[in-house]
Amino acid sequence: MVKTGKQHIESLKDGRTIYIDGRKVADVTTDPAFAHAVATAGSFYDFQAAPENIEQMTFVSPKTGDRVSRAWQLPRNHRELVERRQALERWAALTCGMVGRSPDHVASTLAGFRMGLPAFRDNDPARAAAVESYFDYARDNDLYLSYVIINPQSDKAKSASGQPDPHLVASIVDEDAEGITIRGAKMLATSGIMANEILVSGFNALQAGDEAYAFTAVLPIGTRGLTLMSRRSYEQAATSAFDYPLSTRFDENDAVIYFDDVKIPWDHVFVNKDLKMAQAQWHETRAHVYQNYQCIIRLMVKLRFLLGLARKIAEINNIINYPQVRETLGLLAAKVNNIEALIIAMEAAGEHFNGYFVPNRTILCTAQVIAQTTYPEIAEAIRTLSGGGMIMVPSSFADFETPETLAIIEKTQRSVATDSEGRVKFMKLAWDAIGSEFGSRHLQYEMFYSGPTFVTRGNSFRFFDWDGVKGFVDDFMATYSLPEGASLRPAAE
Secondary structure, X not given: OOOOHHHHHHHOOOOOEEEEOOEEOOOOOOOOOOHHHHHHHHHHHXXXXXXXXXXXXXXXXXXXXXXXXXXXXXXXXXXXXXHXXXXXXXXXXXXXXOOOOOHHHHHHHHHHHHHOHHHXXXXXHHHHXXXXXXXXXXXXXXXXXXXXXXXXXXXXXXXXXXXXXXXXXXXXXXXXXXXXXXXXXXXXXXXXXXXXXXXXXXXXXXXXXXXHHOEEEEEEOOOOOEEEEEOOOHHHHOOXXXXXXXXXXXXXXXXXXXXXXXXXXXHHEEEEOOHHHHHHHHHOOOHHHHHHHHHHHHHHHHHHHHHHHHHHHHHHOOOOOOHHHHHHHHHHHXXXXXXXXXXXXXXXXXXXXXXXXXXXXXXXXXXXXXXXXXXXXXXXXHHHHHOOOOOOOOOOHHHHOOHHHHHHHHHHXXXXXXXXXXXXXXXXXXXXXXXXXXXXXXXXXXXXXXXXXXXXXXXXXXXXOXXXXXXXXXXXXXXXXXXXOOOOOOOOO
């Protein structure tokens, strides 16, 4: 039996504690700040459960025999890796790539942990057992997970333990035979309001004295003492789907999570006060590769959507035959194709790792570096192609219902490619993607979700085969020398 959207939505009625606009949310599935985003979350599961999609979107759990999302699949070869990627592409297309923390993201993280189980086992067999058992549990229940791996911003010049408040950043404050107790905050909990459980960890560098912050654990969103404090809801602020077609459906939300002495059992704890393993879990496994491979797949789909916006703007404004516009669109097409080419390349050049087949790490790092500049470049090009077109649209759908304003719309919103309603409808979509509060959030997200540029470029430096390229130079230099009979002359005095 495959999980459905109805089952997922019902599972969110678990007494979770969420605050927005100074009020406590009674039910995220019906609250006007979140209901449409939750419905979108449900649509992922309905899509994979549809009879025509079930073979492509799911596989058989090796433990239960039930079908679950391919997000949990651990590929053994190139073919299985590509099959999984194609399923992830289809999920991303449901939201035009706008939901960054769809169920396949943290599932990919856990899959990376699971494929790197020997790294956990060599360090602490008990924690490795927790990783293995939890992965099976999450897979077989097809859970939707989010994560919080970033520290609240305070004094960035100091480590977690060096902050004025030692409990600003979530840390272990107690442990006993049953598990650990954590206190403090983490962010950004993207999609946390529509997830079942949350992975709590860290990606920031830790140092001696930070042991209490060096942990990784997972727990249900409805756990007592766990509170999500949401940012502004773009969904709630949107006037209609016509005016804000993306904001109304795909506002996955972001939130700060505060843990008020929350108890987590040992079978949900993967890393415990271990500075070495806090870093090794990302890079000695392939969790970092696998989760960011998912990100690049989603980005590819999103960039295709933006490219479609760019082309339609040129057609609606009847500038498609201008040589400079075609040059711009050609450059954008090359940038989008480049991301797809990198995905194909990292699959083709994939590696066998602990019996599994994973994308090439060096090419993944290349894709991350390029992605951070590609998205803002395409967004800026869309602004340039549009000019004032995205701004000078009617205030809302209500202007179509008033005879006086409708008459003005029909006179002023003109295009050779569509009627007045079609032009307004499209320009509002373009604005929501690029210029609205929702669109601005996406620009910030795509630029920084992988970390600052010095991190992504540092990883590109770290994992590149420098010995290979230096050896190439050295081998060539070995093919020639000073001409026969030449000698070094003493340096001039």
